[in-house]
Amino acid sequence: MRVSLSHGGAAQRHSRDHLTPFFAYHLKGKGKIDLPEALTFRTGTNEWMRQEVWPPKKDVAERKIYMHEGGKLSFEAPGAKEEFDSFVSDPANPVPYRPRSIDFSSGWTTWLVDDQRFADHRPDVLTWVSDPLTSDLTVSGKVAAHLFASTTEPIATGS
Numbered sequence: 001m002r003v004s005l006s007h008g009g010a011a012q013r014h015s016r017d018h019l020t021p022f023f024a025y026h027l028k029g030k031g032k033i034d035l036p037e038a039l040t041f042r043t044g045t046n047e048w049m050r051q052e053v054w055p056p057k058k059d060v061a062e063r064k065i066y067m068h069e070g071g072k073l074s075f076e077a078p079g080a081k082e083e084f085d086s087f088v089s090d091p092a093n094p095v096p097y098r099p100r101s102i103d104f105s106s107g108w109t110t111w112l113v114d115d116q117r118f119a120d121h122r123p124d125v126l127t128w129v130s131d132p133l134t135s136d137l138t139v140s141g142k143v144a145a146h147l148f149a150s151t152t153e154p155i156a157t158g159s
Helices: 008-028 108-113
Strands: 038-042 047-051 066-068 072-074
């Protein structure tokens, strides 16, 4: 089996240094492979990173990002004042998950990960944005979100 990628240097190096030895070892029983626990690609630097453990432990610092009232995203924790954003949901006009018109012949299985920024400016969609970053930021490892939500409507129960 021959593996080739046509995208620039990083893709060619990945094919040569990782994919070809991997397939030769597992499919043909030839050679050896020296792969770390995780091999990740950093788009900003256009390079493959070897992570001997996952999530990475070396040269990392855990940072929390906070959502503030008014759509503000920041590394600074909120103050003592309770902050929240709200919206009114209209079940008769639900937020679409794909731009109209929907082409059922392509991409149907990936709609959950599609870019949904087209709905960003609806009054029933909340978005948080940070100030421009002053330095590069790499996000790696296990990312978790802790959201707190409430509703003014009673929860419907079956009869």
